[in-house]
Amino acid sequence: MTATLAPAPRKPKAAKRFRAFWRRWWHQLTAMRTALVLLLALALAAIPGSTFPQRSISTVDVAGYFDEHPDLAPWLDRLWAFDVYTSPWFSAIYLLLMISLAGCIVPRLGVHWKALRAKVPDAPKRMSILPYHRVLDVDANQGRARAVLKQRRWRTAVTEHEDGTFVIAAEKGYLRETGNLLFHTSIIFVLAGVAVGSLMSWYGNRILSEDKSYCNNLQQYDEYGLGAWVDETSLPRFCVTLDAFDAEFTDGGPTAYDAAVTYETAGETGKYDLQVNHPLNIDGTNVFLIGHGYTAVVTYTDRYGQTQTLHQEFLAMDAALNSEGAFKFPDANVDPETGTVDANAEVGFDAILVPTFDDSTAMLLGTDPELNNPVLALTAYTGDLGLGDGEPESVYSVNEEQIASGALTRLNEEVEVIGVGDAMTLPDGTTLTFDGVEQYAVLQVRHDPGGPVVLAGAVLLLLGLLPGLAVRRRRYWIRWNPDGTVETAGLNRNDFDGLDEECDELTAAIAPDYEPPGTHTDKSGSEQ
Amino acid sequence: MTGAEAANALFVATILTYAAAMFSYAVEYAFDKRVAKRALVAAGGADAPDDAPAESPSEAPISPVAARGAGRLGLVLTFLGTAALAASIVTRVVYTGRWPWGNMFEYTVGVALAGMVTWLVLVSRGSVPRRLGLFATFAVTMVLGTSVRVYTEAGPLVPALDSYWIVIHVTAAIAASGILLIGCVFAILHLLKRRYDRQRSDGKPIRFPLNIAERLPDANALERMTFKIHVFAFPLLTFGILAGAVWAHFAWGRYWNWDPKEVWAFIAWVVYAAYLHARVSGRSAKANAPWIAILGYAVMLFNLTAVNLVFAGLHSYAGV
Numbered sequence: 001m002t003a004t005l006a007p008a009p010r011k012p013k014a015a016k017r018f019r020a021f022w023r024r025w026w027h028q029l030t031a032m033r034t035a036l037v038l039l040l041a042l043a044l045a046a047i048p049g050s051t052f053p054q055r056s057i058s059t060v061d062v063a064g065y066f067d068e069h070p071d072l073a074p075w076l077d078r079l080w081a082f083d084v085y086t087s088p089w090f091s092a093i094y095l096l097l098m099i100s101l102a103g104c105i106v107p108r109l110g111v112h113w114k115a116l117r118a119k120v121p122d123a124p125k126r127m128s129i130l131p132y133h134r135v136l137d138v139d140a141n142q143g144r145a146r147a148v149l150k151q152r153r154w155r156t157a158v159t160e161h162e163d164g165t166f167v168i169a170a171e172k173g174y175l176r177e178t179g180n181l182l183f184h185t186s187i188i189f190v191l192a193g194v195a196v197g198s199l200m201s202w203y204g205n206r207i208l209s210e211d212k213s214y215c216n217n218l219q220q221y222d223e224y225g226l227g228a229w230v231d232e233t234s235l236p237r238f239c240v241t242l243d244a245f246d247a248e249f250t251d252g253g254p255t256a257y258d259a260a261v262t263y264e265t266a267g268e269t270g271k272y273d274l275q276v277n278h279p280l281n282i283d284g285t286n287v288f289l290i291g292h293g294y295t296a297v298v299t300y301t302d303r304y305g306q307t308q309t310l311h312q313e314f315l316a317m318d319a320a321l322n323s324e325g326a327f328k329f330p331d332a333n334v335d336p337e338t339g340t341v342d343a344n345a346e347v348g349f350d351a352i353l354v355p356t357f358d359d360s361t362a363m364l365l366g367t368d369p370e371l372n373n374p375v376l377a378l379t380a381y382t383g384d385l386g387l388g389d390g391e392p393e394s395v396y397s398v399n400e401e402q403i404a405s406g407a408l409t410r411l412n413e414e415v416e417v418i419g420v421g422d423a424m425t426l427p428d429g430t431t432l433t434f435d436g437v438e439q440y441a442v443l444q445v446r447h448d449p450g451g452p453v454v455l456a457g458a459v460l461l462l463l464g465l466l467p468g469l470a471v472r473r474r475r476y477w478i479r480w481n482p483d484g485t486v487e488t489a490g491l492n493r494n495d496f497d498g499l500d501e502e503c504d505e506l507t508a509a510i511a512p513d514y515e516p517p518g519t520h521t522d523k524s525g526s527e528q
Numbered sequence: 529m530t531g532a533e534a535a536n537a538l539f540v541a542t543i544l545t546y547a548a549a550m551f552s553y554a555v556e557y558a559f560d561k562r563v564a565k566r567a568l569v570a571a572g573g574a575d576a577p578d579d580a581p582a583e584s585p586s587e588a589p590i591s592p593v594a595a596r597g598a599g600r601l602g603l604v605l606t607f608l609g610t611a612a613l614a615a616s617i618v619t620r621v622v623y624t625g626r627w628p629w630g631n632m633f634e635y636t637v638g639v640a641l642a643g644m645v646t647w648l649v650l651v652s653r654g655s656v657p658r659r660l661g662l663f664a665t666f667a668v669t670m671v672l673g674t675s676v677r678v679y680t681e682a683g684p685l686v687p688a689l690d691s692y693w694i695v696i697h698v699t700a701a702i703a704a705s706g707i708l709l710i711g712c713v714f715a716i717l718h719l720l721k722r723r724y725d726r727q728r729s730d731g732k733p734i735r736f737p738l739n740i741a742e743r744l745p746d747a748n749a750l751e752r753m754t755f756k757i758h759v760f761a762f763p764l765l766t767f768g769i770l771a772g773a774v775w776a777h778f779a780w781g782r783y784w785n786w787d788p789k790e791v792w793a794f795i796a797w798v799v800y801a802a803y804l805h806a807r808v809s810g811r812s813a814k815a816n817a818p819w820i821a822i823l824g825y826a827v828m829l830f831n832l833t834a835v836n837l838v839f840a841g842l843h844s845y846a847g848v
């Protein structure tokens with residue numbers, strides 16, 4: 001800009017220009033057209049969030065994407081493709097939209113406030129320029145006009161001119177702008193609630209087998225997330241026990257899950273029948289039932305006759321709840337006399353749990369999620385399970401690297417399928433017995449103080465939207481001229497039909513002898 | 529015949545009836561020259577210019593009177609087909625003992641019903657000319673045809689869908705989608721007619737498919753009808769999305785998860801908000817508004833089909 005190079009005396013002018021520049025930008029930003037562009041930009045910006053896996057939904061899926069596209073993924077990550085809804089570019093668009101919105105609402109609030117208290121403006125001199133205009137050839141009574149308008153809740157203003165002209169001006173439909181402003185304001189409310197939520201909410205997911213308990217602290221969750229302002233030591237104290245889990249099936253599909261839980265908080269205990277769609281509320285923290293699965297119970301008897309029983313949760317692979325999991329016995333085969341551990345005599349099993357095995361077909365996997373004939377399909381390994389190396393690893397499978405490196409030896413070529421009560425015998429004579437199947441529930445615990453704000457905002461949004469769209473703002477005038485004629489006129493302040501009909505009807509109510517011109521006959525639109 | 533078979537038979541009957549209705553409307557549309565002079569809901573908009581071709585009725589193979597008879601038949605068939613469609617849905621409800629919105633097929637059929645009911649309400653109120661039923665039945669029959677591709681046996685619901693919120697949320701979404709379908713039809717008709725008018729005033733030749741627009745009502749009136757339908761549907765769509773968030777809170781523990789279905793519902797809502805703004809943002813934006821409305825419906829359709837079939841999400845089990 002040349003202004004910055006200008007000599008000192010011109011400085012005030014530069015400041016002025018600077019202000020003018022910003023004013024122009026502010027005008028631009030708060031213009032309807034900008035809102036339009038920003039809305040469309042927001043729609044566009046939301047798309048990548050559905051095409052790329054999002055960290056906020058599933059970190060596992062994001063990791064999977066990295067595995068599949070090792071070259072592309074880091075670049076996408078730099079563009080926040082896996083965190084679209086918290087990305088700077090997405091935030092920039094909606095923040096601009098919010099600023100634009102606020103900049104739009106505030107002046108309109110002022111204008112509307114004034115309009116609500118202002119007098120309805122007088123009729124224009126030439127009423128015939130208005131979209132609805134009639135010159136009455138019948139009598140109209142002034143008192144009756146006022147009564148009719150008042151009864152129909154028009155806001156009226158009466159003006160008597162010096163030349164004897166008498167005007168009643170009426171206006172209706174202020175609720176439209178009220179609704180519109182309420183609607184736009186509540187968008188900001190909803191967003192504020194979302195913001196509060198993302199800062200102050202926390203959640204944890206926990207897989208809980210029958211007869212097991214857990215307490216509300218982060219160490220006991222399988223997965224959790226904390227808002228930026230949440231102090232993990234201040235989470236409310238409570239514990240939950242899963243007493244029983246019941247899944248109902250009809251025609252091969254689940255129809256109801258039912259988790260009987262006992263909860264304990266500050267010395268109080270209670271029982272609750274937790275179901276999908278029926279969360280348990282503990283002092284504003286909700287416990288949701290979001291899934292379920294099977295827990296296989298097995299007993300391993302080692303070379304020395306020592307037994308270990310495992311309750312192992314399995315991960316569903318499909319809708320029929322064919323599930324995968326692993327049994328690991330890192331401290332098996334410890335010589336009870338010497339107490340020495342043979343690091344290469346650890347035992348592990350990869351397993352598939354089939355809830356309803358159909359032995360009349362060659363298929364291992366079943367099609368029925370209900371426990372009608374559960375079997376385990378097992379592959380046994382012995383050697384070093386690799387659990388001691390400190391690397392985190394899946395509890396649902398035996399470490400593949402150990403198998404690949406030869407640290408684990410596979411003991412059976414073909415998977416061995418055993419039913420409940422049966423046992424698989426390994427070459428060294430040790431056995432794995434399939435004791436039975438239990439169920440587990442997947443619980444999600446969530447506290448979101450922004451939720452009620454969002455809900456209130458959403459309700460206000462709807463309440464504002466209805467009148468904001470349905471109500472029409474319109475004006476009506478009736479004028480007694482000094483020459484004895486009576487004129488009426490109407491003006492739509494929103495783009496809607498029906499002005500003529502309404503005004504004619506009003507005029508007829510005021511002047512009962514008035515007969516609207518025959519405009520209705522050719523307006524039926526459809527011909528029959 | 530089992531309940532499911534009866535429902536399917538009624539469904540097939542619906543498609544056949546709508547096809548017959550479409551044909552009847554086409555006859556009226558093509559041969560009732562008189563109607564070209566009429567405006568759609570005259571209020572506000574200027575009446576259509578009298579640009580009906582000078583061709584005399586006697587030259588046409590079907591007289592205008594017969595053509596109007598065909599139109600009336602089309603309307604009766606539309607009512608019958610819609611009754612059959614409703615009966616098909618009710619039969620499914622009786623057979624399955626649950627609300628009929630449990631999978632993608634049922635959802636699509638619901639959209640078709642909502643669209644047709646919207647149309648019939650408009651015609652019955654005299655807001656639109658009967659012969660435009662040609663386009664409404666066409667659009668709805670396309671939707672029904674699509675639903676066949678995703679046909680699912682009537683069966684029970686998975687637990688998360690077993691909630692009264694499904695009734696509220698899905699019913700609102702279906703109703704909004706059905707009404708918006710008709711809104712989209714009007715947006716397209718408006719664009720056609722506008723283009724036709726421009727070509728005509730420029731003296732350019734008018735070829736298929738533009739010549740269809742000859743007997744459409746006034747472009748302005750079509751635009752206003754488009755707007756009215758969208759104004760009616762938008763709060764319903766908004767309510768449907770909000771009810772979905774409430775349901776998500778109970779079923780999945782969070783009210784908004786940016787699940788693909790939610791993302792695309794959000795996009796559709798934002799696009800429709802943009803449409804409503806475009807209409808009051810000056811002349812050029814208003815001229816583009818019908819395109820934004822069509823874009824909005826494209827997003828709705830995408831959300832109904834591709835998102836269910838392609839993207840994995842929490843909503844996918846509500847799908848096929």
Ligand code: HEM
Nearest residue numbers: 030031032035100101104180183187465468469801804808
């Ligand atoms: C988050 C962004 C926004 C959304 C989702 C939105 C949505 C809507 C909707 C649905 C309507 C029609 C319903 C009604 O009249 O109440 C509307 C109308 C309106 N909006 Fe917005 N809006 C947004 C931002 C803005 C902004 C930034 C402005 C200011 C430039 C604005 C100005 C208006 C005006 C003046 C109307 C009234 C139009 C009429 O009278 O028909 N909006 N908006």
